[in-house]
Every structure is written in structure tokens, then in C-alpha cells.
Amino acid sequence: MPSRQSSLPDKIAIDMTPMIDVVFQLISFFMFSLKVVSPEGDFDIRMPLAAAAAAAPDDQQVPPVRVKLSAAADGSLASITMNGNPLASFDELHQQIMALVGTDTGPNSLAEKTEVEFDCDYTLKYANVVQAITAVSGRVRDGQIVELIRRIKFTPPKMPAE
Amino acid sequence: MGRRRAGAPTTTDIDMTPMIDVTFQLITFFLFIMNFSEAEQDDRIQLPLSQLAKPVEGLIEKPITLQLTNSGNVIYAGELVAVRDIGSYLEREKMAMRDSGREPNAATVIVRADGRAQAGEVQDIIRICQDKGFERFALRAQYDEGR
Numbered sequence: 001m002p003s004r005q006s007s008l009p010d011k012i013a014i015d016m017t018p019m020i021d022v023v024f025q026l027i028s029f030f031m032f033s034l035k036v037v038s039p040e041g042d043f044d045i046r047m048p049l050a051a052a053a054a055a056a057p058d059d060q061q062v063p064p065v066r067v068k069l070s071a072a073a074d075g076s077l078a079s080i081t082m083n084g085n086p087l088a089s090f091d092e093l094h095q096q097i098m099a100l101v102g103t104d105t106g107p108n109s110l111a112e113k114t115e116v117e118f119d120c121d122y123t124l125k126y127a128n129v130v131q132a133i134t135a136v137s138g139r140v141r142d143g144q145i146v147e148l149i150r151r152i153k154f155t156p157p158k159m160p161a162e
Numbered sequence: 163m164g165r166r167r168a169g170a171p172t173t174t175d176i177d178m179t180p181m182i183d184v185t186f187q188l189i190t191f192f193l194f195i196m197n198f199s200e201a202e203q204d205d206r207i208q209l210p211l212s213q214l215a216k217p218v219e220g221l222i223e224k225p226i227t228l229q230l231t232n233s234g235n236v237i238y239a240g241e242l243v244a245v246r247d248i249g250s251y252l253e254r255e256k257m258a259m260r261d262s263g264r265e266p267n268a269a270t271v272i273v274r275a276d277g278r279a280q281a282g283e284v285q286d287i288i289r290i291c292q293d294k295g296f297e298r299f300a301l302r303a304q305y306d307e308g309r
Contacts, residue, residue: 016178023185030192037203041215042222042272042300049292075280122282126230127210129281130303134212145214157285 043133047153064115065100065149067093069132071124080132094135097148115151122158203274204229204237210277211306222270222300226255228291230275234283245286252294266295274302 065083072078080087087093101111116136120129138147207229228248229237236243238251256266271291275284288299 016182020178020182020185023182023189026189027185027192030189030196034192034196039215039217039305040203040209040302041212041305042218042302043212043215044270045299045301046297047288047292047299048267048297069281071281075278120281120285122280122285124281125277126275126279126281126284127277129284130210130212130277130301133301134214134303138214140213145216154285154288157282157289159282 043130043137043152044150045152062110062113062115064117065097065136066117066119067132067136068119069121069124069128071121071128075123075125077124077128090131090135093132094139097136098139101148111148112150114149115153116149117153117155119155206231206237207274207276208232208278209274209302209304211308212303213306215303215305217305218300222272224259224264224269225272225300226252226269226296227272227274228287230273230279230283230287232276232278234279236287245283245290248287249290249294252291252296256294256296267297269296270298270300271296272300272302 068079068081070078070081080090080093082093082096085096087096097116101109101114118129118132133152136149137152138145140146227238230245231237231242234245236245236248238248243251255269259266259269271288273284273287275287284301291297291299
């Protein structure tokens with residue numbers, strides 16, 4: 001307790017006010033600058049310009065899977081075809097990819113060698129493309145991501161015929 | 163201040179220690195949850211959702227972030243640019259990389275495109291980047307916690 005006794009030196013009272021001022025200002029700064037962000041992730045795509053024309057033949061033992069996404073007039077998804085076969089939904093696309101590569105997903109596996117080429121209509125909403133990439137590149141099983149096809153490329157963009 | 167004098171009435175000393183403890187804990191909490199890498203995120207972009215879009219581990223080497231808005235413009239370094247004009251900006255990036263002894267194919271172009279934007283515009287961006295020698299792309303999506 002800060003009682004003064006004659007034999008002891010005076011106890012120095014530290015003025016806490018400036019420190020508390022600064023500390024509260026720091027708290028206010030952090031509180032106001034706080035922005036809650038939802039987690040984001042990437043789909044990695046390696047698409048060199050030259051590879052579109054000349055692909056290495058020994059690297060391309062598995063023919064590429066061509067997925068065509070057609071757009072309706074409002075930019076929504078009109079149809080999906082995989083190697084020319086019409087599909088009803090992205091779930092079906094995922095099932096087809098699963099049937100194609102099976103459970104062979106390790107290094108040097110069929111899933112690693114297979115390439116998917118997306119041919120999208122220019123006006124298609126981009127969210128559909130991401131859904132299609134999601135369908136071919138993996139699935140979530142028991143909270144873990146099981147990767148399927150990682151090699152993804154796009155056909156060159158075609159301007160809408162207007 | 164909190165000194166007790168013989169004649170004066172006793173002043174009550176408030177023990178500041180618990181308050182300062184809590185305050186410093188609050189500061190530490192806000193410091194840790196603050197995301198310093200969010201400079202490249204823009205509220206105008208509504209990213210498409212994907213359940214496979216788990217946050218990337220580690221840093222992307224030499225990232226160049228291009229954000230495509232719903233209206234078909236690109237936000238590059240905080241500036242709104244038309245898609246067809248990003249070539250000159252990428253040329254500058256390429257020169258800067260060459261000056262530091264790196265080729266553009268070592269860089270990753272992060273495409274943060276709005277889910278409502280046209281797929282063709284994203285492909286246009288990729289094509290322009292390819293013309294400038296960039297070949298690594300990262301299509302960014304928001305992690306979908308539902309489903």
C-alpha cells in the first residue's frame with residue numbers, strides 16, 4: 001500500500017493516464033480496421049502459349065477430355081458436353097471424370113496424365129466455369145480434398161457472334 | 163496521485179493491473195487476427211464459390227493480382243483498367259522481372275474474377291498474359307463452407 005514511512009524513500013507514483021490513452025487508441029484502431037475475410041483458395045493452371053499449338057506427344061498418351069460449356073442468352077449455363085456427350089449437371093460431369101480416371105490418383109497416375117480442356121462460350125458466367133473446374137479437379141471426402149485432374153486448360157476465347 | 167498524507171483523507175487506489183492485462187490481451191488478439199495480406203482483395207469482387215478452394219499454404223512466388231469486376235474491368239494495383247489495356251501494365255511487370263533477372267514464366271498471375279463476369283473476359287485476360295510470356299495462373303475462388 002502506498003503509505004509513507006519516514007525511514008523509507010518516497011514511492012514514485014507512475015502516471016498511467018498517457019499509457020492507457022495510447023492503449024485504448026490502439027484497441028480502437030485495430031477494432032475499426034478489422035475486416036472479417038472468408039478464406040480463399042486457388043486453382044493452379046499452367047498454360048504456356050506455345051503448348052497450345054505443339055504438345056509433346058509422349059506426354060499426351062491420354063487424349064484430352066474436352067468439356068464444352070454453352071451459355072444461354074442471359075449468361076447462365078445452357079448445356080454441358082464432355083467429349084461430345086451431353087451431361088445433365090456438374091455432378092454428372094464429376095461422375096464421368098471419376099469413371100474415367102477411377103481411383104488412380106497418385107503420382108504418374110491416370111488422373112495426373114489426363115488433361116481437361118474447357119471450351120466455354122464467351123458470355124457464360126464465370127461462376128459456372130469455376131463449378132466445372134471444381135467438378136473435374138477433385139472432391140471432398142471426410143473433410144479431406146481428394147484430387148483428381150490437375151491439368152486444366154482453356155481453348156482460346158471466341159468473341160460472341162454479334 | 164495516490165499518496166497518503168497524514169492530515170488528508172485517504173485516497174482510494176485503483177489497482178490498474180487487471181485492466182491493463184485485459185487491454186493488452188485485446189491488443190494482441192486484434193494484432194493476430196488482422197490480415198495484413200488483404201491489400202489485394204477488393205470488395206467489388208464477388209468471388210465464385212468452390213468447396214475445393216482451400217487456402218493456399220505458403221507464399222506464391224512473385225504474384226501479380228488481376229481482379230476482374232462484374233462490369234468487365236480489371237482492378238490492377240488499385241486502378242480500374244479496361245481488359246484490353248492490361249497488356250501495357252503487364253509489359254511493365256515483365257520488364258521489372260527481367261531487370262531483376264527473372265523470366266515472366268516464373269511469376270504467377272492470380273485472377274480474382276467476379277463470379278458474374280463473363281468467362282470470355284477471364285480467357286481474354288489469360289490470353290493477354292500468355293502473349294506477355296506469363297504462363298502460371300491461379301484462378302481464385304472463395305471457399306464454400308456449405309454443402
